[in-house]
Amino acid sequence: MNKLLISKNQVKLSNLTKVLWPKKGYTKGDLINYYIEMYPMIQDYLIDRPLSLKLFPDGIKGKSFYRKDCPDYAPDWLSVIPIKSHSSGRLIKWITVNQLSDLVWIANQTAIELHAWLSTGEKLEYPDFAVFDLDPVRGMEDTVQVALIIKKILDELELKAYLKTSGASGLHIFIPVFPIYTYVQIRDLLKSIAEMVIEVKPELATIVWQKDKRKDKVYIDYRQNATNKTIPAPYSLRPTPAATVSTPLNWNELKQDLDPADFNLNNIKNRLDLYGDLWHDLLATRQHLPGFLL
């Protein structure tokens, strides 16, 4: 049993050689190392945000499960955000990451996927970014096209937007905002923008709720902008054979042949060396939403 002391907090690390990504041979130790190295880049999207973790104790092929409520056996220093559910009244001690030791502890729990709220504990009702979650059915080409149309509309609205791969099959667009708008306001605005896209390309994109009525169109998921919902954090690993990473992209990287598998645990460091952290300034780029659309 290895132990790690991180600013007074002792984290016990176990089974570091256990293989979690069989095809690539990446181990639990690689997982923990990855998040330690990525902490400077990922911290903005974890600190003081309620998190939902997807754990894979037996690797990406084994049984997995989600965890958001902090278990009793967690160390007493683990950071949590207690939130009472609006509908049921149940109190959930949401796990969060306010310090490196928190991240190392959840990594040792085999948290491959880190899903975070759009708002922080400080202002739970007011997100500091809005999110377009583009869910493809057919493939990446259509999704890229939809993303470019959204980008054009956002440019016209003079809203700066940030792009990343989801790490699975889709794309995420984050629009940083001043934390003064409610989830309802943000959701309504993004719905309007989605409707503009569909007006231009009705054969390409959809926002219909019923899955079987979406055909093979790209689902522009704006409904993700809601309390209690989460989105994979930038730089979150994914349980894919290639150990993909949800990776920030430059808008000029949006090409028809974009392949999410090209952005993974193996080459993300190299990419950071080349391009730096493309999302470094995201949270500092607070924006007001266009009043005429609210």
Add this chain to the structure above:
DNA sequence: GTCCGGG
């Protein structure tokens, strides 16, 4: 990964 309850 860890706890718990039942064999």
Add this chain to the structure above:
DNA sequence: CCCGGACAACGCTTT
């Protein structure tokens, strides 16, 4: 003792 089950069978929006 070991094994199987639970941990987001949650909470939220929309129809």
Add this chain to the structure above:
DNA sequence: AAAGCG
């Protein structure tokens, strides 16, 4: 009530 989502 139930679908759909992370």
